[in-house]
Amino acid sequence: MRILVVEDNVPLREAVSERLRRDGFAVDDTGDGTEGAWLAVENPYSLIILDLTLPGIDGLEILRKIRQAKKETAVLVATARDAVSDRVIGLDAGADDYIIKPYSLDELMARARTQMRRLHGQSDPIIRVADLEVDTKSRVARRAGVILELTAKEFGLLELLALREGQVVRRADIWEQLYDFAEETDSNVIDVFINRLRKKSEAFGGERLIHTRRGLGYLLYDPTGSR
Amino acid sequence: MLRQTSIRTRLLTAIFAGSILVIFIGASVTYALVKQYLYAEVDHFLRDKLAYQQIAAVQNGERISFRLSEPVLESLRNPEHPDFFQFRFMDGRDIYSSAGLQESLPLVGRTTEDAFKAYDCSLPNGRRGRCMGMVFIPEQFNEDGINPSAPVRIHLVVARDRAEIDSGLMRLRQLLALMGVAMAMFSLLATTLIVRNALKPMGEISSQIESTTVSAASSKIFVHNPPSEVVPVIDRLNQLLSRVSSAIENERQFTANAAHELRNPLAGLKTQLELALSSERNAETDEAVMSRALIIQEQMEVVVSNLLMLARLDSGSDEFEIGVLDPAGH
Numbered sequence: 001m002r003i004l005v006v007e008d009n010v011p012l013r014e015a016v017s018e019r020l021r022r023d024g025f026a027v028d029d030t031g032d033g034t035e036g037a038w039l040a041v042e043n044p045y046s047l048i049i050l051d052l053t054l055p056g057i058d059g060l061e062i063l064r065k066i067r068q069a070k071k072e073t074a075v076l077v078a079t080a081r082d083a084v085s086d087r088v089i090g091l092d093a094g095a096d097d098y099i100i101k102p103y104s105l106d107e108l109m110a111r112a113r114t115q116m117r118r119l120h121g122q123s124d125p126i127i128r129v130a131d132l133e134v135d136t137k138s139r140v141a142r143r144a145g146v147i148l149e150l151t152a153k154e155f156g157l158l159e160l161l162a163l164r165e166g167q168v169v170r171r172a173d174i175w176e177q178l179y180d181f182a183e184e185t186d187s188n189v190i191d192v193f194i195n196r197l198r199k200k201s202e203a204f205g206g207e208r209l210i211h212t213r214r215g216l217g218y219l220l221y222d223p224t225g226s227r
Numbered sequence: 228m229l230r231q232t233s234i235r236t237r238l239l240t241a242i243f244a245g246s247i248l249v250i251f252i253g254a255s256v257t258y259a260l261v262k263q264y265l266y267a268e269v270d271h272f273l274r275d276k277l278a279y280q281q282i283a284a285v286q287n288g289e290r291i292s293f294r295l296s297e298p299v300l301e302s303l304r305n306p307e308h309p310d311f312f313q314f315r316f317m318d319g320r321d322i323y324s325s326a327g328l329q330e331s332l333p334l335v336g337r338t339t340e341d342a343f344k345a346y347d348c349s350l351p352n353g354r355r356g357r358c359m360g361m362v363f364i365p366e367q368f369n370e371d372g373i374n375p376s377a378p379v380r381i382h383l384v385v386a387r388d389r390a391e392i393d394s395g396l397m398r399l400r401q402l403l404a405l406m407g408v409a410m411a412m413f414s415l416l417a418t419t420l421i422v423r424n425a426l427k428p429m430g431e432i433s434s435q436i437e438s439t440t441v442s443a444a445s446s447k448i449f450v451h452n453p454p455s456e457v458v459p460v461i462d463r464l465n466q467l468l469s470r471v472s473s474a475i476e477n478e479r480q481f482t483a484n485a486a487h488e489l490r491n492p493l494a495g496l497k498t499q500l501e502l503a504l505s506s507e508r509n510a511e512t513d514e515a516v517m518s519r520a521l522i523i524q525e526q527m528e529v530v531v532s533n534l535l536m537l538a539r540l541d542s543g544s545d546e547f548e549i550g551v552l553d554p555a556g557h
Contacts, residue, residue, distance in 0.1 A: 011495030011519050015502045022506075053487070080490035083483065102494035105501045 001046040001116055001160060002177045005029040006036035006062065007078070008054050012101075016049060019105050020112075023139055024152035024159070026180040033057035041069045044176055046116050049108070052079040052090065060093050067094040074115035078103065113137060120163040127162040130222035132201065132209055134162040141201075148200050153178060157193050158201075161210065161220035170217040194218055234429070238422045239415075246414035254403040261399055265392045266357065270345040273359040276385045277336075277343060280312070284365035288376050291322070291365055309388035311350065317362065317380045327352060332384040336360025350386060355393065358386035428453045432461065439468065485534050492527045496520060 003020055007013040008031040017029045028043070030036045033056030040048050040062060048066070052059030063075060077095040079086070087098050096115050099108060113136050117123065125137040133142040134155075141148045141158055150158065160177050161169060174190050198210050209220055276299075283294040293314070295303070302308040306327035313332045314322035321331070330351040335358055336342045342361040350356040364378045428450045435448045447465050450457065503516040 009491045009495050011499050011523055012491065015495065015498035019498070019502055019505075080487040080494070082486070101490040102497045105498050105505075 001156060001163075002026040002028070002044070002180065003112070004036070004039055004043070004045045004048045006033070006040070006048065006054065006059070007031060007051045009051070015105065016108065019109065022152065023109065024154075024156035026156070026178050028180045031055070033059065033062060037062045037065050040066050040073070041071065044173070045073045046119060046177065047074045047076060047112055049076050049078050049112065050095075052077060052081060052086075060090065063090070063093045063095060072119065074119045076108075076111055076115055078108065110137070117163070122163060127159075127165065129162060129165055129209055129220055130224065131206060132162075134159055143201050143206060144204060146204055148203075150197075150200060154193055154197055154200070157190075158197055158220075161218065164219075166219065166221045168213050168217045168219045174217065235422055235426055238425075239418055242418040242422070243411075243415050246418065247411055250407045250410050250414070254407050258396070258399060258403055262396055265395065266345070269357045269387055269389070269392065270359065273345060273357060273385050273387060274343055276310070276312070277359060277361050277383060280314075280383055280385075281361070281363040282366075284363065284381060285368050286365040286376070286379055287368050291379060291381070293323070309391070311356075311358075311386040311388075313384045313386075315382045315384075317382055322381065332358055332360075332386050334360070334382070335384060337362055337382055347389075348386060350388060352388075355389045356386045357389055358384055360384040425454065428457045432457070432464065436464070481538070488530045488534065489527065492523045492530065496523045496527075499523070 001024075003025045005013055005017050005020070005027060007016065007029070010031065013029050013031060017027045020027045028039055028045075030039060031054075033054035035056070036050070036054065037057050039045075040050075050059050050062060054062075057065075059077065059079070063077070066073060066075060074096045075094060076097045076099060077090045078099045078101060079090070080101040081087075081090075082100045090098055096118070097111050099111055113125065117125065117136060122136075125135065127134040127136065131144045135141070136159060139152075139155055141150055141155060156178055157174065160174060171190050178190075178193075194210060194212075198208065201210070202208060207223060209222060211219055211221065211223075213219060280293070285292050285294070299312070302310040303312060303323075303325050306325075308325070308327060311325040311328055311332060313324045313328060315331075316322060317337075319334075324331075328351050332351070333346065333348050335346050335348070336344065337360065343359060345357050345359045348356055348358040360383060362380050362382050364380055367378060431450045432448055439446060439448075447468065448461055450461060453461060499516060499519050503512065506512065
């Protein structure tokens with residue numbers, strides 16, 4: 001899952017981005033409004049964490065540009081403006097949620113996860129496919145009750161596939177959602193991660209859940225049809 | 228401690244005192260005019276009597292006769308009659324007096340200047356009266372039309388009892404006093420109502436100001452159909468409320484801005500510390516976090532200094548100079 005952080009306060013931006021990366025998200029960040037607007041419109045982010053007071057283009061203007069571009073990205077406005085009128089303006093401009101500074105990182109992450117689940121039509125933080133459980137809240141995956149030892153990137157990939165259960169996810173989409181601009185990667189790395197995920201998830205038996213559609217991409221589904 | 232007197236009390240006192248004064252003066256003038264008129268009527272009556280008697284007296288030799296009408300005769304004979312006549316020679320000897328006179332009437336009208344001049348006098352019966360006198364020479368007459376004797380000068384004094392007039396005047400005084408009291412009471416009642424009605428807008432203004440809260444300082448004072456004197460007061464108060472509201476709004480805005488400016492570095496500090504606590508720590512990471520915390524603290528110090536300077540500029544306790552900068556640095 002790829003997230004954009006637009007925040008001009010450097011220590012705050014760094015802390016938020018680091019926390020997101022640690023939880024397995026691909027993160028792009030910027031402190032400039034103009035660059036933030038361009039990134040938001042041109043890239044398929046799952047979530048944008050947006051400050052309102054920014055140099056260059058104001059946060060509300062970025063929000064309007066995102067909605068004008070018909071992007072369905074979830075937008076979480078994180079600002080120090082706490083007046084009810086400010087919240088109303090922000091939500092009316094197209095924000096999905098609103099958090100007031102100074103906020104806790106845990107609360108921010110919870111709100112971020114909620115918005116990303118909502119984006120994919122999931123309300124339960126635990127996504128279940130056959131005997132596989134993907135806990136988006138505690139960032140843990142289990143197969144038949146056994147915890148899978150996954151890296152942050154591997155969990156991110158599994159979460160992406162689980163959120164789009166039954167849908168083919170293109171390699172390009174996976175690559176866009178797992179890696180930010182700063183990361184230099186080989187295009188084969190997606191295949192490597194898929195193989196690792198299969199090995200780890202099938203280590204204790206059970207049906208294969210991650211399937212390949214040649215020339216299209218990958219999908220997660222239960223071939224037996226049971227849940 | 229100064230004793231504060233309300234406008235209502237002052238207006239009531241002033242208007243009531245003025246009304247009393249006007250009523251008193253009006254009553255006094257009315258009484259004086261009526262009295263003057265009645266006395267003038269009496270004086271006119273006395274003057275007619277004198278004139279008539281002057282015509283009615285005839286001297287024939289040593290004999291002086293008076294042609295008196297029946298009413299005059301009645302008045303002369305009746306001791307209870309309010310009119311009195313006294314005919315005297317110039318040496319004071321009495322010729323003829325009204326029956327009711329036990330003592331002489333005052334010696335008035337003995338000179339030309341004093342003739343027909345009315346005086347207040349005490350009558351022999353002890354009552355107060357008006358009297359007037361004159362000296363005349365009777366018509367000289369005998370059968371030949373020639374009077375052999377020297378003309379005799381007769382001093383005539385007529386008087387009239389004032390008891391009836393004084394009694395009327397007394398009733399008039401009582402009536403005027405009664406009317407004055409009634410008018411004063413009515414005036415007090417009317418003044419109270421008028422003053423209360425006139426000061427009603429002040430009461431409305433007072434209650435509206437009392438009910439105006441800090442959060443509603445932008446509300447306006449409104450008085451229905453106010454007197455023209457109160458309109459400028461309401462306008463000034465509304466202008467004052469508008470300025471107070473503006474100042475409060477500025478204060479709110481300043482506080483909101485201050486909170487906003489401080490929340491950003493606080494958020495940075497909080498998330499940095501949270502991240503550090505949830506990460507694996509060693510001396511190197513701790514030092515990095517502490518360095519970042521120190522930088523944030525310095526940023527906050529700058530924000531607070533700027534806010535304090537803004538507050539001082541707002542209150543006018545600080546000054547700054549505006550000058551022209553040379554971009555070339557010369």
